[in-house]
Amino acid sequence: MPAQTLAARAGHWLWTCRAGFEPHLYEELEWAGAHPRLLGEALVESETVTGLSPAFARAGYRVVVSLTGGTPDAVAEAAAKAVRSLPGGGPWVVQSFTPDTPRGNTLAAPAEAMEAAVRARLPPERLVDDAQRAREAGAVLVGLCMAPDGVTVVGAVPAREALSLAAGGRRRMKRAGESPSRAAMKLEEALDGLAFEPGRGDVCVDLGAAPGGWTQRLVSRGARVVAVDPARLMPELAANKRVQHVQESAFAYAPEEPADWLFCDMAWRPLEVAQLLAKWGRRGWARHLVANIKLPMKDKNPVLLRVRQTLEKEGGWEGLTVRQLYHDRDEVTVTAHRMK
Known part of the structure; x- marks a missing residue:
């Protein structure tokens, strides 16, 4: 595991996973010939392989740009520019997320603020608010991954091809009071x-x-x-x-x-x-x-x-x-x- 979070490379894939399962995801991607690289806890990068759907990946996005450092306004402007550069011109579902780790979870509030700042810089008519409607709308899921060590990754995937419609694959289900178990x-x-x-x-x-x-x-x-x-x-x-x-x-x-x-x-x-x-x-x-x-x-x-x-x-x-x-x-x- 790298000492600090590494920036993902444009055109590659960013995969999220459960913390501690990076070796299993890495091995799975290696077996598929995707030449993986560990970026940090719960984050793995790989090259593109047609039809790849790793079992240990919660979500996957093709990287548009990686941003390191900069003020929140500068990062939001650069991220919005990256979204506007996507082919097709929308519709987009913009979702922020952090790696599902102790360090990543401390960034939840800045990540939400970043999502709002990026959305404010995009044409409102191109945005889809309900992620559950993304597939029927033919939308593109835009993932804004705010990772530790000042790394922000902008990635995208057509909703119809996405492993998960939840931001970063973190689909939290509510536990009904009458349910007998987790x-x-x-x-x-x-x-x-x-x-x-x-x-x-x-x-x-x-x-x-x-x-x-x-x-x-x-x-x-x-x-x-x-x-x-x-x-x-x-x-x-x-x-x-x-x-x-x-x-x-x-x-x-x-x-x-x-x-x-x-x-x-x-x-x-x-x-x-x-x-x-x-x-x-x-x-x-x-x-x-x-x-x-x-x-x-x-x-x-x-x-x-x-x-x-x-x-x-x-x-x-x-x-x-x-x-x-x-x-x-x-x-x-x-x-x-x-x-x-």
């Missing part, structure tokens, strides 16, 4: 990134459901849930008419009929979980998959590669995405579907 926020963030999500009448199977964090959020959407776990659910979930609690091992369970969605958040060995999910795909027991894979080992990328291969080659799951989301810790979230 796991509920992981599910909310995973569903937030999908084109559609479970709705009223959908049949969902939740493997390893207890105490019921994911089941509770699915029921709140109107879905019917088969919750599979030998342990007990929260009493209010066990009594819910839209919840069927099957008290047996997820590895032994076989559904009576195919489900619309398969969910899984089990604290179990990753390759065994991948083989279980592959069985569901191979046998056509579900059409959509959302699962959390635990990665407690130090050497994560080789295991993650085998998980991918198991799900795609043995399970037949398509459109596989593998991401370490904001609410993930030593784990990643996978989503996929089956056409048949």
Whole structure:
């Protein structure tokens, strides 16, 4: 790790990640032939590689300009000039963020002030205020990364190609008072990134459901849930008419009929979980998959590669995405579907 934050190079990519996971992101980018470079805590740079979507990256932006030093007004003017130079002339969603580290978080207030100053220098008719509308508006996400040691990076990515619509990939979900565990926020963030999500009448199977964090959020959407776990659910979930609690091992369970969605958040060995999910795909027991894979080992990328291969080659799951989301810790979230 460099002693001070390094400036990113224009035309390269700036990736953000969870603090402490820079080596895993670096290795992933190196395997892809993207020639990565550590810039500082939670920040990695790489060259452009077509179709690159690193699992350990929260967000990625093509660097327009890096600014070092200067007064806030001078930096804001230079950043606004960089935005105006982007091809197409808007629409833009301008978002400021800091690296998700103790040093980075101290810059949150200056970063917000910088965002306001840059937006004030741009034509208001070119700005989109709601990031969630960015994809349908064909907007470009403009990331203003205010990093320690006086480094500010201006990057951009078409919203339709972005890993996350949240600034710096920090998608904070609110913890509902009735949610039984932090796991509920992981599910909310995973569903937030999908084109559609479970709705009223959908049949969902939740493997390893207890105490019921994911089941509770699915029921709140109107879905019917088969919750599979030998342990007990929260009493209010066990009594819910839209919840069927099957008290047996997820590895032994076989559904009576195919489900619309398969969910899984089990604290179990990753390759065994991948083989279980592959069985569901191979046998056509579900059409959509959302699962959390635990990665407690130090050497994560080789295991993650085998998980991918198991799900795609043995399970037949398509459109596989593998991401370490904001609410993930030593784990990643996978989503996929089956056409048949």
